[in-house]
Amino acid sequence: MRFFEYESRAIVAKAGIPVTKHGFAKTAEEARAIASEIDGPVVIKSQVLTGGRMKAGGVQFADTPDEAATHAEHVLGLEINGHMPRGVLVDSRADVAHEYYAGVVWDGIRKRPVMLFSDMGGIDIEEVAEKHPDHVARAHFSTRAPFSDWQAKQLIASIGVTGSALTRATPIVARLARLFLQYDMTLAEINPLGELSDGSFIALDAHMDMENEGRPRQKALLKELGVGDEETRQAREPTPFELAGEEVDAQDHRGVAGNVTEFDGNLGLVIGAGGGSLTLFDAVRAHGGNPANYCEIGGNPSVRKACGLAKLVLQKPGVEQIAVMMSIVSNTRVDIVARGAIKACIELGYDPAEKIAFFRIPGAWEDEGFKILRKYGVEYADRSVSLNEAARRAVEKIQGPPTPAT
């Protein structure tokens, strides 16, 4: 989950890394008050979870509190890449002599965190790494041994940084490495890390991304920042349809019938499991189908939950039929998913044979499942029909046979 810049600042400051004097404002008046408090030139920065703020006009410079309020008013109403800002950060403009970069990410191949440091800050680190590889230092570190400052020093010195810059940047990078592990981050980045004209170092901007898996044990930090459990912080906000999917999944703890993502097609998908859903979604699209949604069933959900998911998808505006398909199941029971899907159709007043375009779930309890499907006249297939072929048949059912290319 991504943090807003104002939250990232708070995390960095909490770890003992100096930040510029700043405040978070939700109104123009609040922005004015913060600017008066700072008592100097400020930057007004839109607080959105998307890039390209500068280009979109979401970053404005102000010399007086009045100017700050005017800019804040404008930025607060400015949509960027489909995101409305949560507020603005009112930040003092520091007297920066040089910009550095400091970051920590995971290396999934070495299975360790890796620190990055560059004396060319303020721009995208990947770009620097490509054009000026000798200006980017990298070092992996242990998750078992306590992090020691020399590791940060060695990293920074390896690209030729020495003198006071080295001794001042070292504790900042060390603190960043420690907070990365302490708070289950997948990204902890200070860019730019500013060296001011008096030689001191300060975080001018920070990006933090916490692993979702870490959230249960980071409740104290999240509470401190005011981040609620309901905030998913995915790349886009969940739609009402997706939230309804979460409710279906939350009604009991047996298995999964959820992870719903909304699309705008006419073919509703009741699919699983993790890898099966990915495969089936690709296959439906490859055959020219228009999925109404993505979802996942797995871990042997109850009939009630499977039914709830099928109902949700059936009721989605624009959905004409549903396809109920999974890779071979060994834990989830075929008969339970079949029963759930049929029950959903009947409860909504539909004929399952009409509404279920195709059913393909082979595996545990398939004989029982197929018997139920036969009883209701639903077209189904066993494992001899591939996932791809099942998707093709579902698409053909809803769209008719493909027109030959002319």
Place this chain on the structure above:
Amino acid sequence: MSILIDAETTFIVQGITGREAVNLTRECLDYGAGAKIVGGVTPGRLGRDVHGVPVFDTVAQAVEHHGSAIDGSVVTVPPAFTLDAVLEALENGIKLVVIVTERIPRGDVAQMVEVASELGARIIGPNCLGLIVPDVVKMGGIGGPAKNAAQAYSPGPVGVISRSGGMTTEMSSTLTAAGLGQSTAVSIGGDAIIGSSYAELMPLFEADEQTQAIVIYTEPGGRMEAELARWVTESGSRLPIVAFMAGRFMDEMPGMSFGHAGTIVEGKEDTATEKIARLAEAGITVAEDIADIPRIVKEKMGA
């Protein structure tokens, strides 16, 4: 032959009294020659038994009861306790740890991996269903109940490595139906950091005489496929590899993760398109349809 496990492999189940673990224990005991599950561990439950398997409070008690070193452990404890359970297994001399649990933070996984490598042990998973040697033994929930596993898996020349547990069975079943059995099928887990990647398992398959080809299931997210491509290029492996890539649609939706935690794309090298290109460069055929895989495998094995 097989990789990692065989009929003689002894293992324990940590968290054995949980609902899922009880089922898994039954399945493993019933499959093939019957797994040698020499104990289970659930703190506070010393003296009970699960399908005849004695339950202990600690791994040390299980080892003592067994009278000699135990080869493996299947870990099925909740995410907050997994790191501790894995460290306990490793420190008690266990050399193969299969972690079923999902939603473990990467920081914990990295710690387990670090300790395992210091102790010369191997981790499979987390967020996996384990591994199976068809008709011989299975370690984990892979393939489900013995009856279902027997339907999907058959002995033969193909090594299977998959980031999805369910798709390990789907792909193996497709191979079985086409008369291509499997030497060992490994569900390696769907997380961003896992104990054993494709490239780390390849040398084991390379050394296994029974294995004549490899089939992998892969997804967007991470650099494991690039690592495999590099390994193939550098090692001059004798084994032809056929891959299937799911989740191609995710390339249009940056920042979203679907299916498994590991599918989160964190850089342009992580996308399906990039991975397919890397694999193809290394001579790995990426099949468009799983149903085509047996034919491609046969062609490559004949070549």
